[in-house]
Amino acid sequence: MRHLFIINPRAGKRDRSREMAELARGAMAGRGEPWKAVCTAGPGHATRLVKEAAGLGDPLRVYACGGDGTLNEVVNGAAGLDHVAVTHVPLGSGNDFLRIFGAEAVRLFQPDRLTHGPQIRMDLIDCNGRLSLNVCSVGFDARIGFGAAKFKNLPLVSGSMAYRLSALETIARGIHLPYRVTVDGEMLPGGRFTLLCACNGRYYGGGFNPSPTARPDDGLLDFIVVPAVSRVTVLALIQKYARGKVGEIPRVILRRGREMRVLCDRTTQVNVDGELVTGTEVSVRLSEKKVWFFYPPDILWVPTGGEVVGEHKISTPCASL
Numbered sequence: 001m002r003h004l005f006i007i008n009p010r011a012g013k014r015d016r017s018r019e020m021a022e023l024a025r026g027a028m029a030g031r032g033e034p035w036k037a038v039c040t041a042g043p044g045h046a047t048r049l050v051k052e053a054a055g056l057g058d059p060l061r062v063y064a065c066g067g068d069g070t071l072n073e074v075v076n077g078a079a080g081l082d083h084v085a086v087t088h089v090p091l092g093s094g095n096d097f098l099r100i101f102g103a104e105a106v107r108l109f110q111p112d113r114l115t116h117g118p119q120i121r122m123d124l125i126d127c128n129g130r131l132s133l134n135v136c137s138v139g140f141d142a143r144i145g146f147g148a149a150k151f152k153n154l155p156l157v158s159g160s161m162a163y164r165l166s167a168l169e170t171i172a173r174g175i176h177l178p179y180r181v182t183v184d185g186e187m188l189p190g191g192r193f194t195l196l197c198a199c200n201g202r203y204y205g206g207g208f209n210p211s212p213t214a215r216p217d218d219g220l221l222d223f224i225v226v227p228a229v230s231r232v233t234v235l236a237l238i239q240k241y242a243r244g245k246v247g248e249i250p251r252v253i254l255r256r257g258r259e260m261r262v263l264c265d266r267t268t269q270v271n272v273d274g275e276l277v278t279g280t281e282v283s284v285r286l287s288e289k290k291v292w293f294f295y296p297p298d299i300l301w302v303p304t305g306g307e308v309v310g311e312h313k314i315s316t317p318c319a320s321l
Ligand SMILES: Nc1ncnc2c1ncn2[C@@H]1O[C@H](COP(=O)(O)OP(=O)(O)OP(=O)(O)O)[C@@H](O)[C@H]1O
Pocket: 008, 009, 010, 011, 012, 013, 040, 041, 042, 043, 044, 045, 066, 067, 068, 069, 070, 071, 073, 091, 092, 093, 094, 095, 096, 159, 274, 275
C-alpha cells in the first residue's frame, strides 16, 4: 500500500508543514511501504495530487493534513474510488468534520496510529457538482462563514471567535432572504428563510452543531430549514444551533432525505465544507459516490452525539486493501 501525505502550509494560524513532514517520516519509518509528503501550492492542488496518485491503480491511503478545506479537496479527488482511502490530520482552524469523533478526534493527529487503521465507507453530498463530506449550507450561516475569513488571521482571534465576530456583522446587515425550497419534491412553506442546511457530519463553522444525530454512513442526509426570524430572536437561535438544540427552534423544519433544491432570486453563496459555491439554483443531494475514510484503531464512535447512550467501535475492513 502507498501513502500520500498532502500538507496545506496555509491551514491554521501558522505553517506546520515541516513538523507534519517529520511526523509522516516517523509514522512510515521501518514499514517498507512507499510514501510521499507533498505541500499544496494553492486551491485545488490537493484534488489534482490525489487524482494523479490514484491513477496508478494500486491501494493508496491519503492523509489530508490541513483543515476542512484540505479534507474537502482530498475527498473530491478520492470519491468513488475503491482503491483509495482518506483521513484527516487536523492542522486547520476549525477541523469540524473530526468533531464527530468527540474527544477521540485528537488521536487523528497521530499518523503512526493511522497507517493501518480500519476504514468506513462514508456518504457524500453533491452540491451543484462539488462534493462535500460534512455540511452544505445556504443563507445566514454561509454568509457568516465566508465573512469569518477576514477575522481568522487577526492576532488573538481563535477559529470560533472569528465566526462569532462575523455573526455580529451579518446580523447587522440582514438575516433572511427569499428562497423557494423543496426537500425530496415537497415544497416547504414560507417564502423567506434564515438558513438551509444539509448535514452528512454533525459540526461546522468552528463547532456549531446543527445536527447532533447525523451519521455520515447511513445513506441519508439531515436537512435543517430555519424560517425567517427577527434580529431579536436570532441570538437565541444561534445559541440553540451552536449547541445541538436545533429541534427547540420555533417552526424549524427537520427532514431526513436525499435532495434539497433551492431557488434564489439572486446569486447565492453556498458553503460546501467551508468552500464557496455560488448559484441561483442550488441542488444539494446525496451523491452516488462514496469515500473510504480511515481512522485510528479502537477509536470510539458515539452515534448519539453528546449523550453517550451506546458506544460502539466502528471497524469495517475494506476488502480491496
Ligand atoms: N499553498 C497554498 N496557498 C494558499 N492557499 C492554499 C494553499 N494550499 C491550499 N490552500 C487553500 O487553503 C484553504 C484553507 O485551507 P483549510 O480549510 O484546510 O484550512 P483552515 O481554513 O485553516 O481550516 P478549517 O477549514 O478547518 O477552519 C483551502 O481553501 C485551500 O484550497
